[in-house]
Amino acid sequence: MTPKAHSYLFYILIFSIFTTYMTYLTLRNNTTIKLFKREFDSYLRQVPSIRKENFLKIDKSVYNDLLVDTKHCKIPNFHPFDPMVVPLMHKAEWVEDCRKISYHWTYRDGNMINFNKTALKQDGFEFRDLNCCYKTVTRVEQEMTNFDKNAENLIKYSNCIPMTELRTKFNHDEFIMIECSKKLIPLVIYRGFHPIAQPFRSKSTQDKIEYWKNHDNLPPNILILGLDSTSRLNFRRNMPKTVETIEKLGAIEMMGYTKSGERTFHAMSTMLTGYSGSSLIKKCKLTDQGGYDPCPFIWKRLNRSKYLTAYSEDWPDMYAFGTGGFIKQPVDYYLRTLFNAAHDYALPFPINQFVRLSTNWCIGHQTNDDLLLDYTESLLQLAHDYKSPLFTMSFSNTYPHSMDHNLIQLLDETYADFLERMKTKGYLNDTILFFLSDHGQRFGPLRETLSGWYEDKLPNLWIFLPDGIKEKYPDLQDALEINSRQLTSPYMFYWSINFILDKFFPNSNPSEIIFKNETIPRKFTEYNFFQKLPKNLKCSDVGVPDVFCACNPLRELNLDNPMLLLAGELALSQLNAKLPKTCLKLKVGRVNGGAIIENLGLSKTTYIIGIVTDPGKMQIEANIDYFKDIKTFNNISQIQRMNKINKIDVKCLKGDKEFELFCICGD
Structure with a gap:
């Protein structure tokens, strides 16, 4: 082939990629632009009325109820x-x-994948006119002695196996990707993703199922449904059908549940290991490369107690445990493998050969939450059919994590219908359910209200006990009802799971033996949701830092109060001292929030200052203590950012997450 022909082929390839990508944007209705515009408009609509005045404007009557x-x-x-x-x-x-x-x-029915003849016909197709096949998706694991930050993302596909019948049974394969094309045109026009919880997927699951054949009294399943960034109030505000459904089940709302860390990682660390995020990093000697495998996650004790274990998140690039994550699959059933495949194929060929889509709003015809809950239902069916106890946690990020706190309206029917279906099928008869979040909305206009100040700190949590447990152990339900109006925290979640194991599976080693000689002892071990809590608990008693404590009443300050400006300048000075030299020094551009916390029973006052920075117009909230007896501010302040990061501002950090919240790169 001549050089000229090579040149023509190159330009044809470039043109094909460009036109394919433009077609993709058209088909997706310019999704990314659409979302950005909606969020930006939603934000700007409220900025003038909120940010010019004190966003901590307080009517003292709020403390009457x-x-x-x-x-x-x-x-x-x-x-x-x-x-x-x-x-x-x-x-x-x-x-x-x-x-x-x-x-x-296509849809899943048990371990069968079925084609919907009616849907095919409505779309103008007959199964006989299509070439359909399936690929299995499996995780590729690196070695513990030789791994990198891609360990959680490596997967492989089988050859595409022809599907000649409307129903196909899968006895061993877990994660299925179906492709269909017209017989005369080999272009994929349909792609479906289906997970199937296989009972004998590994020796571990086979041994566990075999173990329970000889036991009549099974411990309860533990089902955890999580929505990122969802406060108790926003759950009620935007998911009323789910609230109504979970109330009818008899679940208890934990109204004093308070976050103990800033981000999802901090919440998950505490809920699943009993350690704060910083303590877990020290305990496991973690690096940016990941490798959480040695960490003492609760599913390790559950595995020893012969529970089937599962963990699912829907956004691989927004993973609670960072991009590195686990080198080896951490639980028996791990949906991340299929979500990785869905992201691989989110963009059309040949674009997907070069670019992997980070945010994926659809997995074929399903929403992310449809897929999460379909897999959860498959797991519950497995546990029910094989009479084996199950621990499963699913956590939804994509829609709840949006800056538009209203988007969870779209998940309402999905979760309400799921709960109704699980009740009807009897899967909740032997299942303890936790419906929870990690924190409330941390960014955006809702956060810049007094209600939003509280909502950030008070995530959603409901707990359901099945009738059998309530009848046999009425003290557990009584404790839940009393504790629902007590101060609680994610540490109690961890110790509640341990309590369940101690209570319902006494053959396992009890907690006091397991945790007796730890090099970094766990804290706040004496409290859980299922035992009545003391009525004199403070935030420090349950692992909630002062900056996240919602227990102490606020008193509004005038924005021209000189103490506010002094406190703001001191907080920014402390922050500037920590930032890399590549970041510009921050100054107080404007004070737009001011209040004090009269700490109950303490000789200090905490100032809360809302600051719009110069440069960058960051919306920052700083908490700094003022010691009344010596009339001096503390030399340590606690700072949070309340609006989203502009990635252009932090490009000089080259991916360093530690400082990106507060950095504005210099020229």
């Missing part, structure tokens, strides 16, 4: 539709309507 009213904790009972929040509400729209942008031809 309290959710938690104990000696050291007073948490106000805001209405979900408080007037300060109503202007920020709107009807949510699909970023991508998955059912409209993709055919809906």
Whole structure:
């Protein structure tokens, strides 16, 4: 072939890639632009009315009606539709309507994958006119002695195996990707992703199922459903059908549940290991490369107790445990493998050979949450059919983590229907359910209200006990009801799982023996949700740092109060001292929030200062203590950012996560 012909082929290839990508953008209705515009408009719509005045504007009457009213904790009972929040509400729209942008031809029924003849016909196709095949997706594991940051993302595909029948049974394969094309045109027009919880996927699951054949009294399943960034109030505000369903089940809402760390990682560390995020990093000697395998996650004890274990998140690039994660699959059933495949194929060929889509709103015709819950249902069915106890946790990131806190409206029917279906099938008869979040909305206009200040700190948590347990152990339900109006924290979640094992599976080593001689002892071991809590608990008693404590009433300050400016300048000075030299020094551009916390029973006052920085216009909230007796500010402040990062501002950090919240790169 001549050099000229090579040149022509190169330009044809470039043109093909470009036109394919433009077609992709058209088919997706410019999804990314659409989402950004909606979030930006939602934010800008409220900025003038909120940020020019004190966003911590306090009506003292809010403390007349309290959710938690104990000696050291007073948490106000805001209405979900408080007037300060109503202007920020709107009807949510699909970023991508998955059912409209993709055919809906296949579905899972037990361990069968079926083609829907009606759906095919409605779309103008007959099964006999299609070439359909399936690929299995499996995880590729690196060695513990030789791994890199891609360990959690390595997968492989089988050859595409022809599907000649409308129903195909899968006895061993877990993760299935189906492709269909017209017989005369070998271009994929349908791609479906299906997980199947296989009972004998490994020797571990086979041994566990075999073990329980000789036992009549099984411990309960533990089912955890999680939505990122969802406060108790926003759950009530935007998912009313799910709230109604979970109330009808008889679940208890834990109204004093308070976050103990800033991000999802901190919440997950505490809930699943009993350690704070910083303590876990020290305990496991973690690096940016990942390798959480040695860490003492609760599923290790559950594995020893012969529980089947599962963990699922829907956004591989927004993983709670960072990009490195686990070198070896951490649990028996791990949905990340299939989500990795879905992200591989989110962009059309040949674009997907060069670019992997980070955010994926649809997995074929399903939403991410459809897939999460379909897999959870498959796991519960397995546990039910094989009479083996199951621990399964699913955590939804994509829609809840959006800056538009209204988007979870779109998940309401999905979760309500799932709970109804699990009740009807009897899967909840022997299952303890936790429906929870890690924290509330941390960014955006909702956060810049008094209600949002509290909501950030008070994530959603409901706990359901099946009737059999309530009848046999009424003290557990009584404790839940009493504790629902007490101060609680993620540490109690961890110790509650341990309590379940101690209570219902006494053959396993009890907690006091397991945790007796640890090099870094766990803290706050004496409290869990299922035993009545003391009424004099403070945030420090349950592992909640002062900056996240919602227990102490606020008193509004005028924005021209000189102490506010002094406190703000001191907080930024402390922050500037920590930032790399490549970041510009931050100054107080404007003070737009001010209040003090009268710490109950302590000789200090905490100042809360809302700052708009110069440069960068970051919205920052700083907490700094003022010691009344010596009339001096503390030399340590606690700082949070309340608006999203502009990635252009932090390009000089080259991916360093430690400082990106507060950095504005210099020229």
